[in-house]
Amino acid sequence: MKKKVFNHLRKLNPGEIQTTIMVALSVISISIVLCMGIVMYVRFSALIREDTLESTQKLMEQTGESLEDYLANMRQISEAAYYNVIKENDFSSQTETIEKGMNLLYEANKDSLRSIAIYDSTGKLMTAEPVVSQKNGLDVTRQDWFYMAMEEPENIHFSTPHIQNLFDDGTLRYYWVISTSRVVEFSDKADAYQGVLLVDMDYAGISRMMNQINNADNGYYYLCDSNGEIIYHPKQVQINNGIIKESSREAAGCKEGVYDETFEGEHRQLIVNTISYTGWKLVGVIPDSIFNHELLDIQQFIVMLALLTAMMLIVVSRIVSARISSPILKLNNSVLEYETGKESEIYIGGSLEIRHLGESIQESYKHNERLMKEIVREQNERRKSELEALQSQINPHFLYNTLDSIIWTIEGGRNDDASFMVSELAKLFRISLSKGHTIISVKDELQHARSYMNIQNARYKDAFDIRFDIEPELGSYCAVKLTLQPILENAINYGIHGNEDGQIQIIGRKKADKIIISIEDNGIGIPAEIREGILTNNNLVPKKGSGVGLVNVNNRIQILFGKEYGLLIESEPDEGTSVSVCLPAILYTEENRAILEQGYQLSKEAINLETNKGNEKDEEQ
Numbered sequence: 001m002k003k004k005v006f007n008h009l010r011k012l013n014p015g016e017i018q019t020t021i022m023v024a025l026s027v028i029s030i031s032i033v034l035c036m037g038i039v040m041y042v043r044f045s046a047l048i049r050e051d052t053l054e055s056t057q058k059l060m061e062q063t064g065e066s067l068e069d070y071l072a073n074m075r076q077i078s079e080a081a082y083y084n085v086i087k088e089n090d091f092s093s094q095t096e097t098i099e100k101g102m103n104l105l106y107e108a109n110k111d112s113l114r115s116i117a118i119y120d121s122t123g124k125l126m127t128a129e130p131v132v133s134q135k136n137g138l139d140v141t142r143q144d145w146f147y148m149a150m151e152e153p154e155n156i157h158f159s160t161p162h163i164q165n166l167f168d169d170g171t172l173r174y175y176w177v178i179s180t181s182r183v184v185e186f187s188d189k190a191d192a193y194q195g196v197l198l199v200d201m202d203y204a205g206i207s208r209m210m211n212q213i214n215n216a217d218n219g220y221y222y223l224c225d226s227n228g229e230i231i232y233h234p235k236q237v238q239i240n241n242g243i244i245k246e247s248s249r250e251a252a253g254c255k256e257g258v259y260d261e262t263f264e265g266e267h268r269q270l271i272v273n274t275i276s277y278t279g280w281k282l283v284g285v286i287p288d289s290i291f292n293h294e295l296l297d298i299q300q301f302i303v304m305l306a307l308l309t310a311m312m313l314i315v316v317s318r319i320v321s322a323r324i325s326s327p328i329l330k331l332n333n334s335v336l337e338y339e340t341g342k343e344s345e346i347y348i349g350g351s352l353e354i355r356h357l358g359e360s361i362q363e364s365y366k367h368n369e370r371l372m373k374e375i376v377r378e379q380n381e382r383r384k385s386e387l388e389a390l391q392s393q394i395n396p397h398f399l400y401n402t403l404d405s406i407i408w409t410i411e412g413g414r415n416d417d418a419s420f421m422v423s424e425l426a427k428l429f430r431i432s433l434s435k436g437h438t439i440i441s442v443k444d445e446l447q448h449a450r451s452y453m454n455i456q457n458a459r460y461k462d463a464f465d466i467r468f469d470i471e472p473e474l475g476s477y478c479a480v481k482l483t484l485q486p487i488l489e490n491a492i493n494y495g496i497h498g499n500e501d502g503q504i505q506i507i508g509r510k511k512a513d514k515i516i517i518s519i520e521d522n523g524i525g526i527p528a529e530i531r532e533g534i535l536t537n538n539n540l541v542p543k544k545g546s547g548v549g550l551v552n553v554n555n556r557i558q559i560l561f562g563k564e565y566g567l568l569i570e571s572e573p574d575e576g577t578s579v580s581v582c583l584p585a586i587l588y589t590e591e592n593r594a595i596l597e598q599g600y601q602l603s604k605e606a607i608n609l610e611t612n613k614g615n616e617k618d619e620e621q
Contacts, residue, residue: 021321022314029313030306037302044298049291052218053258056271056284060221063213064273064282067223070112070205071158071277074180077109078156078199081116082184086197091126092189102129114164114177114200118184119146121194126186128167135168145181149196153183158278160229161203176203178231206232219268219286226279228252251283327354335361398489399425405459421458424451434481438560439596441588442508442515443475449484449506456492464492464502470517474508477515478586478596480560486553487519487567487579495523495577510585514565518580526571535567550579557583560596 085101102116106129117128123141125134140146148157159179177200184197206223210232213221222233228249230239238244247263251272259270271284327349334347348358402425409418428451431444446468453466488504496502505520526534535554554566561584571577586592 019321021325022317025317025321026310026314029317030310033306033309033313037306041295041298041302045291045295048295048298052286052291053269053271056218056286057258059213060271060273060282060284063209063221064275066209067206067280067282068276070209071275073109073112074199074201075156075277077105077113077116078180078182078197081105081199082182082197086118086184086186090187090189092187095127099127099129099131102127106130112202112205114175114202115167115198116200117166117198118186119196119198121150121196126195133168134166138166140166145179145198146196149181149183153194156180156182156277158225158280160225160231164200176207177201178203178206210234218290219284221282221284222246222248223275224248224252224281224283226252226281231280248283252281254281327351331358331361334358402455402459405455409458417458421455424454424458427451428455432482437593437597438481439478439588439593440481441475442477442479442517445479445481445484446470446475446506446508448482449488452485452488453504456488460492464496464499464504467503467505469505470508471510474510474515474517476588477510477583478588478592479515479583480557483553483557483581484517484519486550487581490550491519491521491523491577491579494526495521499523513585515583515585516580517583518578520576520578522576525573525575526569526577527573531569531571534569553581557581 081102085098085105089098089101091098102118106113106116115128115130118126119140120126123139123146125140128134145157145159148159157180159181161176161178164175164177180199180201182197184195185192186195187193210221210223211234214234220234223231225231228251230236230246230248233239233246235244239246245264247261247270250261251270254270254272256272256274259272261268261270267288269286269288271286273282273284274280275282327347330347330349331354334345346358346362348355348362402421406418406421406425409415409421428448431440431448431451434440434444450468457464457466484506488506491504496504499522501522503522506517507520508515508517510516534550536551550567550569557566565582565584568580568582569577570580586596
């Protein structure tokens with residue numbers, strides 16, 4: 001550990017520590033300023049949001065009161081027409097009195113009215129003000145205001161805005177109105193009948209009130225009924241033409257209050273007020289962009305404050321870091337001199353902490369060096385012992401079986417076959433011994449696999465096909481000895497044994513910085529319950545032949561190269577098995593072989609250097 005620290009210290013330039021301290025202090029200070037700025041921004045944002053919502057609610061309350069007064073006036077007109085005119089007079093003998101009373105009501109409220117009319121239960125017009133003729137062929141019983149009144153006779157009903165289409169006043173003009181309707185009882189020749197009283201309110205009155213509040217800059221406001229049907233909207237034309245949409249149905253289902261809403265990807269605030277008598281909803285919509293616009297000045301102020309504070313803190317940090325870093329730089333220089341072999345003392349000075357650090361370095365330097373060397377030696381010995389223990393698991397059964405096969409071949413008079421098997425056996429054991437080396441080239445490992453498969457083919461009388469598909473350049477990389485043979489042996493014994501069309505493929509590819517060699521067979525496959533633990537439990541697969549399980553092969557690779565390498569098993573019952581060997585792409589040289597066998601995990605940097613050198617040679621060639 002100490003050696004790594006000193007190696008890092010060698011790379012430091014004199015100003016790096018000072019810069020690091022200055023940057024650290026600056027980052028901490030600026031972070032505090034940013035946190036304060038964010039807190040201020042959030043607080044101001046909340047205050048502005050609350051103020052905007054409060055002012056909007058007050059405006060909507062005032063508008064709601066005006067609308068309620070307007071609608072209450074319409075209700076009073078309906079009440080007056082019913083109780084003071086219709087119920088007090090008989091249609092058969094007091095028609096003039098009824099018409100006069102309705103005329104007085106109309107004249108007194110004609111600025112906000114378009115018409116007052118009375119229909120009987122069959123839809124026949126009894127009387128109307130102003131006196132105009134009803135259009136021919138008109139069936140009022142089919143209109144919503146008439147149907148709602150007859151359906152719920154105890155209530156006064158308010159319709160959505162529509163064009164007045166009952167009367168023909170000769171001007172060929174059409175007016176937008178909101179109709180109030182209710183069931184009334186009237187007498188005719190001492191008999192009582194039911195009818196409907198219709199009062200058409202001029203929509204322009206409501207439109208004017210809504211236009212006034214929509215001139216404000218804090219969003220927009222609309223009016224809808226209890227079913228979400230739009231009564232007024234500043235963009236009514238676009239909504240009717242389907243250009244834009246509005247969430248009026250959702251707003252109609254809300255109680256009075258403030259709601260968060262995301263509509264068509266835009267986050268906004270909804271303020272909902274209920275209009276008395278009608279169940280209408282006055283809805284205020286405040287998009288987040290309104291708040292953001294109001295916060296622009298605050299954002300600019302906070303940014304300017306943060307920049308000025310940051311500039312001041314950088315200057316202060318530079319002064320403080322210079323005073324702190326000076327003794328550290330002296331300690332660094334003394335360590336560098338000591339590392340270069342000069343007989344110099346480690347600097348001890350500065351603050352108490354730095355003096356203590358210098359003393360600790362001086363006392364522990366040599367001790368740590370001895371400790372690191374001992375650890376490296378012990379690690380190498382342990383890895384060699386583990387590899388030797390795994391290597392020693394190979395037993396001579398294969399040799400005995402092969403020699404028996406050679407004897408039978410000679411006795412059968414097939415001398416050429418016997419000679420071939422002896423030649424392949426010699427190649428196999430030459431590579432198996434490899435002067436005691438654990439690391440060999442991929443080329444030799446593949447030759448070992450070919451010799452093994454040639455012997456097995458001779459023993460089993462060509463009972464299966466073997467095919468090698470290897471990229472040529474793979475032969476120059478490093479491999480772990482006796483990696484492929486156990487996999488091939490398992491493929492023969494447990495995969496394709498007894499299969500008349502048995503096939504085994506060995507496929508080798510280089511992918512990025514890895515070597516992948518896959519052994520694929522078309523055998524019976526491995527059951528899922530065995531496949532899941534086959535690389536962790538050596539007892540799952542019965543031992544035959546060499547007795548080397550896949551756990552052994554996987555452990556040997558991971559001891560040398562680490563957990564990211566090893567075996568990958570893929571198998572489906574009755575479809576076959578694929579076992580992939582994953583190795584690091586390290587060029588095979590004597591230097592690399594020696595480093596790997598000494599301990600790859602402790603020498604990755606050296607391996608990388610040798611690999612880069614090999615790549616440069618390949619490019620030159």
